[in-house]
Amino acid sequence: MGRAVTVATCALNQWALDFEGNLQRIVRSIDIAKSKGARYRLGPELEICGYGCSDHYYESDTLLHSFQVLAKLLESPATQDIICDVGMPILHRNVRYNCRVIFLNKKILLIRPKISLANAGNYRELRWFTPWNKARHVEEYFLPRIIQEVTGQETVPFGDAVLATKDTCLGTEICEELWAPNSPHIEMGLDGVEIFTNSSGSHHVLRKAHTRVDLVNSATAKNGGIYILANQKGCDGDRLYYDGCAMISMNGETVAQGSQFSLDDVEVLVATLDLEDVRSYRAEISSRNLAASKVNPYPRIKVNFALSCSDDVAVPTCMPIQWRHHSPEEEISLGPACWLWDYLRRSKQAGFLLPLSGGIDSSATACIVYSMCHQVCLAVKNGNADVLADARKIVNDETYVPEDPREFCKRIFTTCYMASENSSQDTCNRAKLLAEQIGSYHINLNIDAAVKAIVGIFSMVTGRTPHFSVYGGSSRENLALQNVQARIRMVLAYLFAQLTLWTRGMPGGLLVLGSANVDESLRGYLTKYDCSSADINPIGGISKTDLKNFIQYCIENFQLTALRSIMSAPPTAELEPLVDGQVAQTDEADMGMTYAELSIYGKLRKIAKAGPYSMFCKLINMWKEICTPREVASKVKHFFRMYSVNRHKMTTLTPAYHAENYSPDDNRFDLRPFLYNTTWSWQFRCIDKQVNAL
Secondary structure, three states: OEEEEEEEEEEOOOOOOOHHHHHHHHHHHHHHHHEEOOEEEOOOOOOOOOOHHHHHHHHHHHHHHHHHHHHHHHHHHOOOEEEEEEEEEEEEEOOEEEEEEEEEEOEEEEEEEOOOOOOOOOOHHHOOOOOOOOOOEEEEEEOOOOHHHHHHOOOOEOOOOEEEEEOEEEEEEOHHHHHOOHHHHHHHHHHOOOEEEEOOOOEEEOOOOHHHHHHHHHHHHOOOEEEEEEEEEEEOOOOOOOOOEEEEOOOOEEEEEEEOOOOOOEEEEEEEEHHHHHHHHHOOOHHHHHHHHOOOOOEEEOOOOOOOOOOOOOOOOOOOOOOOOOOOHHHHHHHHHHHHHHHHHHHHOOOOOOOOOOOOHHHHHHHHHHHHHHHHHHHHHHHOOOHHHHHHHHHHOOOOOOOOOOHHHHHHEEEEEEEOOOOOHHHHHHHHHHHHHHEEEEEEEEEEEHHHHHHHHHHHHHHOOOHHHHHOOOOOHHHHHHHHHHHHHHHHHHHHHHHHHHHOOOOOOOEEEOOOHHHHHHHHOOOOOOOOOOEOOOOOOOOOHHHHHHHHHHHHOOOOOOHHHHOOOOOOOOOOEEEEEEEEOOHHHHHHHHHHHHHHHHHHHOOOOOOOOOOOOOHHOOOOOOHHHHHHHHHHHHHHHHHHHHHHHHHOOOOOOOOOOOOOOOOOOOOOOOOOOOHHHHHHHHHHHHHHHH
């Protein structure tokens, strides 16, 4: 009868400008799709060049190499007898578009440009591309000679059209178009399109996956149909981790779910679905059918090909499944771990070095590396040849097989406790015990000699010796002496990262890991060019509250009992002198606010777009049970003073895994000045007037 269609989608770990590797992964996904009986294969957004090319999109080389890869795909035996849907940038009449190229048996069927471009948060598509604003309009695209020689076509359709096969009709959406209020699938569905496809470049944010799943399922719940979503996965060269979650949905229910986090470079989902289920679902929705009778039709590209077989009565079809979401703690354990693995293997370094202080932040970073080691050993156990080959390159041993996470951790992870006269024995012991439990190569060293040498140079030149405030020094002296310790730790971290493996008779160098959380960065509670300055930071987009929950998760799931004492200890920088051998300095006292408050300020500032006055207005209601309006005003003013005084530190912030929508990352996500009028005179006066009125 020709009613059971078999379709495939995938999640690919593409890498910006890695045309060789990207081509291999695309071909592998098509091979897998065909081997499972699929007649249509969908890939991620801009998969040929990699999504994160940024300003390389301006270069003609990027367009040239994308067409060269497309020619290889058209010629490949793997792409015969299956409709292939791939993504690449295309210049049409001197305008650059983000496109899908859909082809079958060496013939391009349609080039479909993106209609709604992503331009918020981390996305800057309008910088490089132009949206296609000609609804239901198709033009001729003149193919470059390199493609003409393969296809024998001079021109192909370019624009907003759908494909009509022998048995069904397919329509395309690209990433942002699913999130838009006027998504194309609405009117395409009314015009009889039964299969919707979406090629995404969607990155991980904590607690976001369910939103994407809900959007896909709701797309077909009201209108019926099959929805296929492909997404990129992995680190393709910057702060983002694309989190897969390829999926197939029908009539509002998920029928196939891909993994959100994994070390597999290629993951393919295949589903067989009954078109009659779509037709019968739509038949009883009278409001849909009335709207369909008035819809403006789409241009249809006729395709002499079927996604089903003529004799398919006995073909089993897929049933709905329940989507399984990760908890936030699992997301922190898996997402940054996969990102670190991609960064490590693609940077061709030999491992990581982490200054391990015995506090929550550096301990959480260590646990993420340990989780990465778990993921590597599990992938190898499950037969992942790519991960095994990468692990062997990293440890420089062609016969090595990572089986025990602690043993692998010993090879690729160095932790370093940098004590000073202000460090307590408690934090030293905590760091040492955690290192033992995760298996890292641990170093204990003392920085006092280096601190004394630096301060000695200052004293020799100026004739003055600074003192901590507990010894009669001013606040300026106190802060400067703390900063010297912090910055020396950064210098030593890089020295040990470069030469530790040399002292052990091993090749290569280590990437330095930072461990400043998102709340400290927002408040500026860090020394510029201290241990927060590193090569990369896996927790820089994660809040202190979430990190505490993650630590508890590691205690329970990795049996890291050393974390119990770390959890119970008050957070401290340990940069001021001890009192009777005990820590007197704590983070929250230093900051003048709690981490819980900081998280609220961060969400209001970034997500709610609140300036000082709006934040005050929101908080007098949120905190009415615990604070007077005057107290709220004082807290808001203190936050904005500290935020603006320290904003300059964000310009040198270590590249961090993006995990939170209130990240203060100055590179792309949170664009603000870094020289403020820190009195906020007009704004604070508005707050004061409101306080007096209340």
